[in-house]
Amino acid sequence: MNNGQIAEVFENIAGLLEMQGEKVFTIRAYQRAARTIERLPSELEDMVREEKDLKEIPGIGKAISEKIAELVNTNELAYYDRLKAEFPEGILDLMQIPGLGPKTTRRLWKELDVTSVESLEESIKDGRLASLPRLGKKTAENIARQISFARTKSQRMPIARAMPIATRIIEALRSRCPGIQQIQYAGSLRRYEETIGDIDLVCTSGSPQEVLDALVALPNVVDVLGHGDTKASVYLSDRIQIDLRVVDDRHYGSLMQYFTGNLQHNIQLRDHANSLGLSLNEYGLTHVDDGKLEEFADEESLYERLGLQYVPPELRTGVWEIPAALEHRIPGLVEIADIKGDLHDHTDWSDGRDPMEVMVAAAIDRGLQYLAITDHSVGRGIANGLSIERLSEHMKMVRDLDDRNPGIRLLCGTEMDIRADGTLDYPDSVLQELDWVVASVHSAMGQDRQTMTERIIAAMRNPYVDVVGHLTTRLIGERQPIEADFDAIFKAALETGTAMEINASPERLDLKDSHIARAREIGVPLVINTDAHTEESLDNVHYGIAMARRGWCEPHHIVNTLELPEFLEFLDTPKSERMKVFLRHA
DNA sequence: GCCGTTTTCGGCCCGACTGTTTTCAGTCG
Numbered sequence: 001m002n003n004g005q006i007a008e009v010f011e012n013i014a015g016l017l018e019m020q021g022e023k024v025f026t027i028r029a030y031q032r033a034a035r036t037i038e039r040l041p042s043e044l045e046d047m048v049r050e051e052k053d054l055k056e057i058p059g060i061g062k063a064i065s066e067k068i069a070e071l072v073n074t075n076e077l078a079y080y081d082r083l084k085a086e087f088p089e090g091i092l093d094l095m096q097i098p099g100l101g102p103k104t105t106r107r108l109w110k111e112l113d114v115t116s117v118e119s120l121e122e123s124i125k126d127g128r129l130a131s132l133p134r135l136g137k138k139t140a141e142n143i144a145r146q147i148s149f150a151r152t153k154s155q156r157m158p159i160a161r162a163m164p165i166a167t168r169i170i171e172a173l174r175s176r177c178p179g180i181q182q183i184q185y186a187g188s189l190r191r192y193e194e195t196i197g198d199i200d201l202v203c204t205s206g207s208p209q210e211v212l213d214a215l216v217a218l219p220n221v222v223d224v225l226g227h228g229d230t231k232a233s234v235y236l237s238d239r240i241q242i243d244l245r246v247v248d249d250r251h252y253g254s255l256m257q258y259f260t261g262n263l264q265h266n267i268q269l270r271d272h273a274n275s276l277g278l279s280l281n282e283y284g285l286t287h288v289d290d291g292k293l294e295e296f297a298d299e300e301s302l303y304e305r306l307g308l309q310y311v312p313p314e315l316r317t318g319v320w321e322i323p324a325a326l327e328h329r330i331p332g333l334v335e336i337a338d339i340k341g342d343l344h345d346h347t348d349w350s351d352g353r354d355p356m357e358v359m360v361a362a363a364i365d366r367g368l369q370y371l372a373i374t375d376h377s378v379g380r381g382i383a384n385g386l387s388i389e390r391l392s393e394h395m396k397m398v399r400d401l402d403d404r405n406p407g408i409r410l411l412c413g414t415e416m417d418i419r420a421d422g423t424l425d426y427p428d429s430v431l432q433e434l435d436w437v438v439a440s441v442h443s444a445m446g447q448d449r450q451t452m453t454e455r456i457i458a459a460m461r462n463p464y465v466d467v468v469g470h471l472t473t474r475l476i477g478e479r480q481p482i483e484a485d486f487d488a489i490f491k492a493a494l495e496t497g498t499a500m501e502i503n504a505s506p507e508r509l510d511l512k513d514s515h516i517a518r519a520r521e522i523g524v525p526l527v528i529n530t531d532a533h534t535e536e537s538l539d540n541v542h543y544g545i546a547m548a549r550r551g552w553c554e555p556h557h558i559v560n561t562l563e564l565p566e567f568l569e570f571l572d573t574p575k576s577e578r579m580k581v582f583l584r585h586a
Numbered sequence: 587g588c589c590g591t592t593t594t595c596g597g598c599c600c601g602a603c604t605g606t607t608t609t610c611a612g613t614c615g
Contacts, residue, residue, distance in 0.1 A: 025598055029587035032588095061588050099604095101613050134612090138605060187615090200615085226614095228603055243615075258600090263615070270599040275592090281600055506588090 001071050004198050009071060009080055010034035010064070011356070015092045016083050016104035018405030032059040035264055036319050037068075041517035041551075046487060048072045058319055076473075088115035089240065098146045099139075107132065117147060122330045145223070152239060156195035158476040160545070163189065164462065165238055166199045169218070173244075176214045179207040181249050188257035192546035194476055194509050198241035202259045206245035215244050251283050253296035258282035264318020265311075267568035273306060280306075282490055314549040332547040334528075336542055338561040341370035344415065344438050344469060344501065344529035345538075349385035350375035351392055352533045356401060362535035363409050369564040372413035372436040375400050377425035379417035379442070386414070388430055395433065409564055411435035411571075412529055415469055420444035422458030424465070431464035436528075438501065441482065451485040460498040463575050467499040467527050470510040478507075486515055488520045497575040499525040499559055504544025516551025525582050527559045556586035 014030035028459045033487050037044065047054060049072075054065035069076050088109065094117065095105045108114040111132060112123050120143070130140040166185040174180055180203060184190075185199030205211050212232040216224045225233040231245045247255045258266060258281070273280040277288050284295040285305065296302040305312045308325040312333055315321040324330050345351030347359050354362075356373060363371040375387040375394060386394055395412045402410035413436035417425040420443060424431070431437055439459045447455065459465055471489070474482035493500050500519050503510045508531070511519065519526060528544040530537055548558060554560040559582065562570060566585045573581045 023587085025587050028598080033587085060590070063587060103612060134606065136606060142604085198615095226603055231602060233603095259615085261615080263599095266615095267599055274599080279600080283601095521608070 001045065001461065003040055003073055006068060006071055007034040007037040009077060010037065012092060015095055016087055019087065019106045032264060033064045036060065038318055039514055040316055041514045041521065044068055045072050060375060067246045071530055077439040090116055091127060092118060093117065097143065097150055098320055099142055108268045111259050121147060124401050134366060138487050149235065155199045157240060158507065159192065159194055160190065162196035162199055162240065165240060169242060170201065172209060172218055173214055177205065177211045179205040179210050181205055182252055187257055187261060190260050191226050191316055192314050192550060194512060198243055198261050201242065201244045202255050202398060203244060203246045204249040205246055211246050212244065223539060227448050230359055242557055249284065250295045250297055253298040253302050254284045255282045257299050260313050262318055264314040264315055268318055276306065284466065312549060314346055314546055314579060331552060331554045334545060334553050334555045334558055334561065336545050339541055339562045340554040341368050341567060342538060343436055343467065343527055344531045344558055345371060346375055346533045347373060350385055351583065354535050356397060359534050360405055360410065362538055364405065366538055368408060370409040370411060370567060372411040374413035374415040374436065374438050377414050377416040379419065379425040388426065391430065413437065415440055417442050418455060418459040422455040424459060424462060428464060437464050437466050438469040439465045441473050445473050445482050452482050453485040453488055456484065457492045460496045466565055467501050469501045470503040472510050473477060474510055475507050487518065490519045490524050493524040494522055497578040499527045502526055502528045502544045502548055503531050504528060504538060505531045508541045508542060509547050513547055513550035516548060518551060519550055520557050521555055523560045526553065
């Protein structure tokens with residue numbers, strides 16, 4: 001049973017306990033455990049097998065660690081089964097409908113025998129729901145509306161879709177509201193979660209009502225979910241919800257902190273504030289004894305006032321970062337400016353859109369010191385992969401462009417298929433002519449875990465394979481990742497001196513954050529690549545940087561933060577010796 | 587259920603909005 005499945009069990013336990021009226025702190029403990037487990041860099045299965053003490057994980061104590069062990073060892077949990085037996089099947093689905101919490105869901109079940117979305121709809125139609133005490137016509141209408149939303153609303157959307165929508169809304173509000181002082185996205189978008197549930201915007205303005213009114217009046221708003229004095233929520237035709245909060249400029253820091261979250265981070269931060277005799281909310285810090293309010297115009301001063309190192313948004317998961325910030329152990333995370341080269345880029349020689357010259361000019365524009373042109377290998381017929389003959393011409397063109405562009409070092413490269421049997425698309429005699437070889441899985445992605453693991457490690461054992469591209473081949477929200485023993489692959493990477501790619505293409509984000517953290521722990525050299533197929537997608541590097549930051553990476557974990565001379569030294573060293581070079585320059 | 591430079595027992599984040607209410611419960615983030 002993998003971490004995602006275990007987390008789901010605890011999430012469900014929390015939901016059922018809520019409906020049972022269990023103590024709120026017990027519920028919260030299960031929710032916290034579920035969230036933490038989702039983000040663990042290592043599989044609990046492995047940790048149990050290696051007899052690691054799970055209680056060292058924050059929020060996991062005796063009871064939950066025993067339940068994890070039972071789940072891992074037997075694939076079942078007696079406690080969970082007993083709990084489930086007390087409720088009708090599918091009741092948790094009802095509680096997923098916005099507006100239906102544990103109390104209401106339980107009443108609908110007990111008083112109206114509603115246990116499914118279908119029977120819920122009937123109870124709305126025939127007026128039974130509205131006739132219950134403390135419910136009413138308006139509530140019934142709202143629930144009916146939420147049901148129809150639930151049918152059309154997309155699940156959490158990939159960050160690549162949410163980011164441009166957020167930017168458009170911000171621009172629209174700016175142009176309509178002269179009173180706006182500051183406006184920015186917060187929430188999961190600012191934390192660079194790979195998927196986004198809704199878009200949270202924070203704003204300061206001399207006239208809050210103007211901004212809130214402007215939001216609900218935007219042309220692509222199809223419904224208003226809330227519209228008060230300081231916040232409003234709307235539903236867009238893009239099938240996404242926008243939450244906007246407006247306060248005065250002098251509260252911007254605490255508002256931004258509050259609205260960036262995540263929930264667990266905020267709970268821990270507020271808990272810590274309490275220990276100092278302070279109470280934290282979105283307006284600032286209140287002294288518990290005399291009620292005096294301290295205000296914060298920026299986040300940095302807020303964290304500092306609490307005696308904490310500043311926590312970058314990408315780290316705010318509520319798992320490890322608050323204790324680290326207290327002890328000033330937050331590392332100096334990698335930034336865009338640290339990236340000196342891009343080592344995975346396509347041109348119109350294969351499936352890229354732009355000619356090589358255009359890509360090179362774009363790379364120079366962005367201040368890169370080196371660029372690897374890595375068009376597809378012959379196996380990718382569909383991507384116009386290069387035959388050995390075309391590859392030879394391709395190399396000539398790269399060398400020629402390199403001569404004519406002294407501002408950048410161009411590398412002859414390939415993105416070469418790792419075939420289903422672990423053999424490679426070009427023979428060694430060809431590979432040794434190339435400067436940089438990205439090896440990727442593009443086919444037979446459904447292989448079983450062991451076959452896939454052996455296939456990838458076999459490729460890594462080739463002395464000319466420099467890096468494994470987009471390891472899991474997932475497309476967020478579209479294609480599941482491969483099944484493989486990632487720990488074994490990372491260990492093989494360290495052993496062979498093969499780098500692992502952090503693919504910054506926002507549809508992929510592959511490696512993902514927890515894998516990055518694990519690879520970093522093991523000591524694998526990492527490379528942040530855009531996999532650009534157009535000149536503008538070179539700008540996607542910020543997504544890769546964010547994933548690396550979420551994996552707590554510093555510049556010295558990332559190979560392509562090396563300056564050109566150091567990188568060339570790395571490149572000129574045989575793979576088996578490369579780790580030494582990497583560590584020396586790190 | 588978890589956790590401890592106050593604590594192994596007694597705490598546990600905080601406020602906005604809505605609907606159905608005359609003072610607040612439920613839900614959400």
